[in-house]
Amino acid sequence: MNYRHVFHAGNFADVLKHCVLARLLTYMTGKDKPLRYIDTHAGIGRYDLSGDAAQRTGEARDGLERLKAALAGNAALAGLMEPYLSALKAENAAHPGLYPGSPAIAARILREQDRLILCELHPEDHAVLSANFARDRRVKTFASDGFSSLKAHLPPVERRGLVLIDPAFEERNDLERSRKALADGLRRFAGGVYVLWHRIKDRAETDAFYAGLAALVPSECLALELHVDTIRADGPLSACGLVIVNPPWGTRVECEALLPALATALARGPGAHGVVRDLSRQDA
Numbered sequence: 001m002n003y004r005h006v007f008h009a010g011n012f013a014d015v016l017k018h019c020v021l022a023r024l025l026t027y028m029t030g031k032d033k034p035l036r037y038i039d040t041h042a043g044i045g046r047y048d049l050s051g052d053a054a055q056r057t058g059e060a061r062d063g064l065e066r067l068k069a070a071l072a073g074n075a076a077l078a079g080l081m082e083p084y085l086s087a088l089k090a091e092n093a094a095h096p097g098l099y100p101g102s103p104a105i106a107a108r109i110l111r112e113q114d115r116l117i118l119c120e121l122h123p124e125d126h127a128v129l130s131a132n133f134a135r136d137r138r139v140k141t142f143a144s145d146g147f148s149s150l151k152a153h154l155p156p157v158e159r160r161g162l163v164l165i166d167p168a169f170e171e172r173n174d175l176e177r178s179r180k181a182l183a184d185g186l187r188r189f190a191g192g193v194y195v196l197w198h199r200i201k202d203r204a205e206t207d208a209f210y211a212g213l214a215a216l217v218p219s220e221c222l223a224l225e226l227h228v229d230t231i232r233a234d235g236p237l238s239a240c241g242l243v244i245v246n247p248p249w250g251t252r253v254e255c256e257a258l259l260p261a262l263a264t265a266l267a268r269g270p271g272a273h274g275v276v277r278d279l280s281r282q283d284a
């Protein structure tokens with residue numbers, strides 16, 4: 001396991017994933033009933049963008065930094081990003097260079113009655129994750145394989161929840177393992193909200209993945225794509241997707257506004273665009 005998320009924190013993929021996650025959790029906490037958040041690939045929870053590792057790659061410059069520049073004078077985009085920007089602001093209040101990963105964003109938005117399950121397989125990253133949330137009684141961390149252990153956490157006692165499946169794509173079969181984890185999850189907890197992040201490096205591979213999902217998901221399933229440049233198999237990552245199963249009411253309309261705005265803000269080249277499809281309606 002060589003992947004460490006600190007080298008990629010705050011990049012364009014994080015901006016998309018974290019912004020959508022923050023919006024979904026904000027919507028779901030609009031009801032008093034408790035809910036459970038399950039992060040199958042949690043990372044360390046929060047990242048120091050001013051530290052050596054993040055500075056070495058500088059990926060946040062094409063993500064978070066471009067976004068901040070685009071927000072000035074763009075009230076519509078700022079409105080769509082509000083829950084994400086609030087979490088960011090709260091982290092920065094503690095330490096100016098801190099960037100919230102998915103666990104920190106969830107912990108900022110969730111309430112006293114909610115619970116968080118965080119899985120991270122890398123032993124060192126798990127130790128940091130565990131230390132980062134040691135004082136938060138809502139959180140349990142597991143040094144386990146997030147794909148295979150997801151089943152054990154479902155269905156949650158609260159009967160309401162969001163599962164984030166966010167692999168490192170270090171292993172060749174991560175896409176297939178993500179699909180299988182989603183299938184296992186839906187069998188145990190059909191009403192859960194599932195968010196699955198995937199990279200897009202090969203159009204045919206992504207379309208085959210969507211076709212597999214369309215056969216699997218019984219209800220609404222959105223496929224969001226953010227392209228910051230034309231896809232090149234041998235080039236740096238320039239596109240990624242989020243699959244959202246059982247999106248809360250209004251998600252599609254919000255994402256249809258968000259994705260093109262993000263693509264404009266984060267564009268690196270001529271192929272930049274953002275798109276939302278509904279896989280359950282076979283219009284992919």
Ligand SMILES: C[S@@+](CC[C@H](N)C(=O)[O-])C[C@H]1O[C@@H](n2cnc3c(N)ncnc32)[C@H](O)[C@@H]1O
Nearest residue numbers: 005041042043101102120121122145146166168
């Ligand atoms: C993309 S990063 C997660 C980022 C995090 N979700 C966020 O948004 O802040 C993927 C993480 O998964 C971990 N990982 C890799 N394989 C795993 C597995 N099978 N189960 C759980 N974690 C795994 C990696 O060590 C890495 O920290």
